[in-house]
Amino acid sequence: MTVTSMGATVAPRLPSVVVGVGDGLLRTRVLDRAVAEAHRRDRTLRVVHVDGPATPDTPWYGDAGERAESYLSRTAPDVEVRRTCATGDPAAALAAACGASSLLVVGDRHRRLGSEAGRTTEELIAIAPCPVLVLGEDRAPSAVHVPPRAVIVVGLDEGPGATVVLEHALRIAQMSAEPVEVVHAVDEVTYDAGRIARRRDTDAGDEETDARARIEDLVSAMKDRFPDVPTSVVVAEDRPARLLLERALGADLVVVAHRCRDAEDLVGLGSTTRSLLLAAPCPVLVLGPLAGAGADGPGTRAGVVR
Structure with a gap:
């Protein structure tokens, strides 16, 4: 019309x-x-x-x-x-x-x-x-009262679509006058020569330090566009879903993205997004493959959390 x-x-x-x-x-x-x-x-x-x-x-x-x-x-x-x-x-x-x-x-x-x-x-x-x-809806009340934190949590990986998701979370925070907490999980295990092994404590510590530096660089690159949005970074060795559910306690919103490679190659929701939809104590904003493609086009891997 x-x-x-x-x-x-x-x-x-x-x-x-x-x-x-x-x-x-x-x-x-x-x-x-x-x-x-x-x-x-x-x-x-x-x-x-x-x-x-x-x-x-x-x-x-x-x-x-x-x-x-x-x-x-x-x-x-x-x-x-x-x-x-x-x-x-x-x-x-x-x-x-x-x-x-x-x-x-x-x-x-x-x-x-x-x-x-x-x-x-x-x-x-x-x-x-x-x-x-x-x-x-129909969430069971928490056994322990968690005070509200008035923060927007965004789950971030280091894929090419990370900037799109971070930018979206910062724009929402700017509209609602709230801070952003960027959350990144470091894998608990390593994959070497087809074998799965638990990371050694020293390796995990080095990986966390390196990952924090990369995520903080990404956040810093956005600060000139959103100078009034307070931003913090949480990097920890954990499963992404478990870490995000923990950080979601008391938060106003969690922002994540679809895991698929592009809009024509849908492989269903990732386990992290599905876990958040099932159990998050706050609303969840999901950028699908079309919404998360951003300026890079639909071929960009928009799924920043799996």
């Missing part, structure tokens, strides 16, 4: 934030987060409600989109809200509503391996042209 302005035909502006809703209980926590993200951007929000394909025996009808729009009109009157209701594949419809500069916000029910909710989220991450912000 196009609109005419001053005699010129232009494409309609895409909303800065897209939020997916499903049938059943309206998840106001997800809608509230989408509104908060829209406030940080241009105050536009699209609600997308997708149901399965209609058949003669089961005609499609759902009012979740209408209920979400009504809720937003009451709680966020300063946000321009648009609504799309569609049938078909939820992941494809949600991805189609987004542009490269959008943010897609979805709620993921307490995931079980093989659940429909989990599959939809993973498909979205694979095909969305923009970052996907996942809000896990």
Whole structure:
């Protein structure tokens, strides 16, 4: 669809934030987060409600989109809200509503391996042209109270896509006036001549020192573009998922990226991203292969954490 302005035909502006809703209980926590993200951007929000394909025996009808729009009109009157209701594949419809500069916000029910909710989220991450912000639900309360740290945690590897993910985390931190904590895990094991061995303490110490220097150089190269964002670096010998889950305690957000080599060679989520979606105590922002390609193009390996 196009609109005419001053005699010129232009494409309609895409909303800065897209939020997916499903049938059943309206998840106001997800809608509230989408509104908060829209406030940080241009105050536009699209609600997308997708149901399965209609058949003669089961005609499609759902009012979740209408209920979400009504809720937003009451709680966020300063946000321009648009609504799309569609049938078909939820992941494809949600991805189609987004542009490269959008943010897609979805709620993921307490995931079980093989659940429909989990599959939809993973498909979205694979095909969305923009970052996907996942809000896990039904999290069990922590046995020990962890005070909030008001920090954005970003998991970083040393692949070519690392600068894209770091830049995205710094931009979010700049909008929300929060510091960034860059987290990098050094492998606990070495792979030599086809054998797997535990690192010696001296080797691990040297590797941590070298990795910290490389990560700090990467962060320093970004400081002139984000001078007002306080940034710290955490490097430790650990598994990436375990280290990121530990650093996520009390954090406002964790930012990670898809592991695949490019958008046409999808191999599924890596174990680190899947672990975060299952167990992170805070929202998780995932840059998929299209969103994470950045200026280097879709062939860049955007997966900075596995």
